[in-house]
Amino acid sequence: MNGFEVLFRHIEQKVSLTDQEREDIYRHFTPKFLLKKQYLLSESEVCRHMAFVCSGLLKTYHIDEKGIEHISLFGWEGWWLSDFSSFLTGIASVSYIDAIEDASLLLISRENYEALTLRVPKMDRYFRILYQNSIVTKERRLRNSVTYPASERYLEFVESNQQIIDRIPQNFIASYLGIAPETLSRIKHKISKRQ
Amino acid sequence: MNGFEVLFRHIEQKVSLTDQEREDIYRHFTPKFLLKKQYLLSESEVCRHMAFVCSGLLKTYHIDEKGIEHISLFGWEGWWLSDFSSFLTGIASVSYIDAIEDASLLLISRENYEALTLRVPKMDRYFRILYQNSIVTKERRLRNSVTYPASERYLEFVESNQQIIDRIPQNFIASYLGIAPETLSRIKHKISKRQ
DNA sequence: CGGATCGTTGATCAACTTCAACGGTCGTGG
DNA sequence: CCACGACCGTTGAAGTTGATCAACGATCCG
Numbered sequence: 001m002n003g004f005e006v007l008f009r010h011i012e013q014k015v016s017l018t019d020q021e022r023e024d025i026y027r028h029f030t031p032k033f034l035l036k037k038q039y040l041l042s043e044s045e046v047c048r049h050m051a052f053v054c055s056g057l058l059k060t061y062h063i064d065e066k067g068i069e070h071i072s073l074f075g076w077e078g079w080w081l082s083d084f085s086s087f088l089t090g091i092a093s094v095s096y097i098d099a100i101e102d103a104s105l106l107l108i109s110r111e112n113y114e115a116l117t118l119r120v121p122k123m124d125r126y127f128r129i130l131y132q133n134s135i136v137t138k139e140r141r142l143r144n145s146v147t148y149p150a151s152e153r154y155l156e157f158v159e160s161n162q163q164i165i166d167r168i169p170q171n172f173i174a175s176y177l178g179i180a181p182e183t184l185s186r187i188k189h190k191i192s193k194r195q
Numbered sequence: 196m197n198g199f200e201v202l203f204r205h206i207e208q209k210v211s212l213t214d215q216e217r218e219d220i221y222r223h224f225t226p227k228f229l230l231k232k233q234y235l236l237s238e239s240e241v242c243r244h245m246a247f248v249c250s251g252l253l254k255t256y257h258i259d260e261k262g263i264e265h266i267s268l269f270g271w272e273g274w275w276l277s278d279f280s281s282f283l284t285g286i287a288s289v290s291y292i293d294a295i296e297d298a299s300l301l302l303i304s305r306e307n308y309e310a311l312t313l314r315v316p317k318m319d320r321y322f323r324i325l326y327q328n329s330i331v332t333k334e335r336r337l338r339n340s341v342t343y344p345a346s347e348r349y350l351e352f353v354e355s356n357q358q359i360i361d362r363i364p365q366n367f368i369a370s371y372l373g374i375a376p377e378t379l380s381r382i383k384h385k386i387s388k389r390q
Numbered sequence: 391c392g393g394a395t396c397g398t399t400g401a402t403c404a405a406c407t408t409c410a411a412c413g414g415t416c417g418t419g420g
Numbered sequence: 421c422c423a424c425g426a427c428c429g430t431t432g433a434a435g436t437t438g439a440t441c442a443a444c445g446a447t448c449c450g
Contacts, residue, residue: 064342072338085331094338117320124320125312131326136280138333143267143289145340146373147259150438170397178341180439185398344405365429375407380430 003031003054003106010052010078014129015122024120028112032105034058040081040097040105047086047093049107053079056103057167061175062095071176074100076164080130101167150179151187198226198249198301205247205273209324210317219315223307227300229253235276235292235300242281242288244302248274251298252362256370257290266371269295271359275325296362345374346382 007029008022017025032051034040040058041047053075060081061071072095075081086093087110108116117123144153154177158165165173174184202224203217212220227246229235235253236242248270255276256266267290270276281288282305303311312318339348349372353360360368369379 062338062342070338070341072334084327084334088327088331117323121316121319124316124323128312128319128323128326131323131330132279132283135326135329135333136283138330138337139267139279142333142337142340143257143265145337146265147257171395181397182399182440183438186438189398366427376429377408377431378406381406384430 003052003104004029006054006077007052007106011123011126014126017122021120021122025116025123028116029106029108032107034099034103034105036099036102038099040099041083041093042096043094044092045086046090047083047095049109050080050082050087050113051075051097052106052108053077053081054104054106056099056105057101057164058097058099058103059172060095060097069175070178071172074161074164074168074172074176076167100169100172145178150177150183151191153177154184154187155191198247198299199224201249201272202247202301206318206321209321212317216315216317220311220318223311224301224303227302229294229298229300231294231297233294235294236278236288237291238289239287240281241285242278242290244304245275245277245282245308246270246292247301247303248272248276249299249301251294251300252296252359253292253294253298254367255290255292264370265373266367269356269359269363269367269371271362295364295367340373345372345378346386348372349379349382350386 004026008017008025011017011025029052030049032040034056040051043063055077057074057076058081059071060073060075060083061069063069073079073081081097083093083095083097085091086095090110117127144156148156154173157173157177170184170188171181174181177184179187199221203212203220206212206220224247225244227235229251235246238258250272252269252271253276254266255268255270255278256264258264268274268276276292278288278290278292280286281290285305312322339351343351349368352368352372365379365383366376369376372379374382
């Protein structure tokens with residue numbers, strides 16, 4: 001199965017496509033392959049593409065004044081990645097995106113994104129639904145971060161990411177949860193004693 | 196100016212409308228007026244509508260196990276409010292929405308939302324763009340919450356909400372920032388000494 | 391084999407919370 | 421119209437959670 005099949009399946013979960021539309025979509029994307037540790041995007045660069053992940057695993061993060069990495073999102077098969085703010089406005093990105101595992105991507109540029117949504121209005125609908133779901137997820141994450149202590153956020157993360165949790169090093173999970181690696185280590189220790 | 200003019204202006208900042216489309220949109224919304232302290236939505240209710248704020252001021256929040264209110268969003272003229280997760284899935288809401296000031300709203304039900312986006316595809320585009328911007332905002336907020344201490348988050352909040360800041364009581368701002376009211380009081384004290 | 395990186399553990403530290411008390415203001419009912 | 425209660429913001433003192441700094445063992449990879 002090549003990358004476009006993954007993308008078409010993803011789109012057709014939300015809207016149905018004619019052969020012509022599939023063809024139109026096809027012509028607006030560019031494949032890209034990334035080796036482990038390679039960057040898709042660096043801070044202060046402008047984010048020129050949105051990336052659909054066909055296979056592999058990536059992380060989106062930013063680095064604070066103290067040099068600490070804060071992961072905002074993991075992306076694997078079926079996820080979209082970009083620095084949205086930079087992609088939409090053309091200002092410099094505050095984020096990095098790089099590959100935790102070798103990854104196969106489909107890229108769409110800003111111009112092609114505009115062109116595609118105008119040419120295939122169903123893509124407005126597809127992205128509308130995609131973004132709807134993304135907002136629900138982000139709202140829950142924000143809510144959890146103010147409501148629950150680190151230990152419960154970890155348990156929720158394990159719960160809702162069973163498929164990929166063993167592909168992600170522990171210090172990356174700590175970064176995603178917004179805690180120090182040492183804290184996560186202690187949390188796991190406590191949890192394992194408790195049962 | 197009645198509420199629909201506010202809504203139409205908001206939509207036409209993103210897509211152009213024909214008279215027919217304005218008419219279609221008009222028929223999918225219901226006006227609603229809310230007095231200060233009245234609820235638009237309570238926890239464990241299903242969120243049946245998305246609300247567009249024509250005037251007034253509201254807050255969206257949830258209450259944790261300790262009974263503490265956590266505000267996730269203030270909404271005034273030009274904002275959309277709902278418990279998105281509940282609205283889309285029909286599960287019970289985890290959020291409350293109530294009025295800080297008397298408010299005039301336009302409501303759209305789930306069925307009308309579906310019907311309207313199918314009848315007027317430009318509305319898919321409108322919401323797609325709306326949600327894009329919402330995601331950018333939520334991502335920045337999440338990034339700030341892990342990157343910066345409370346005092347800097349407060350300064351950024353003041354900076355980017357000058358128009359309405361004096362309409363919001365201080366304990367609500369503390370709740371939005373995810374800190375105790377006492378902490379915000381101390382932060383303001385320090386800042387005022389510093390200059 | 392050797393260096394780098396990762397996870398763990400201990401000790402100390404900082405940010406923010408919690409609990410408690412007090413003064414000011416606002417709105418309401420007598 | 422005034423008085424009272426409720427609520428809000430402030431200040432102080434003590435308590436918690438998680439961060440930071442440091443050291444060490446294990447593993448991975450060249």
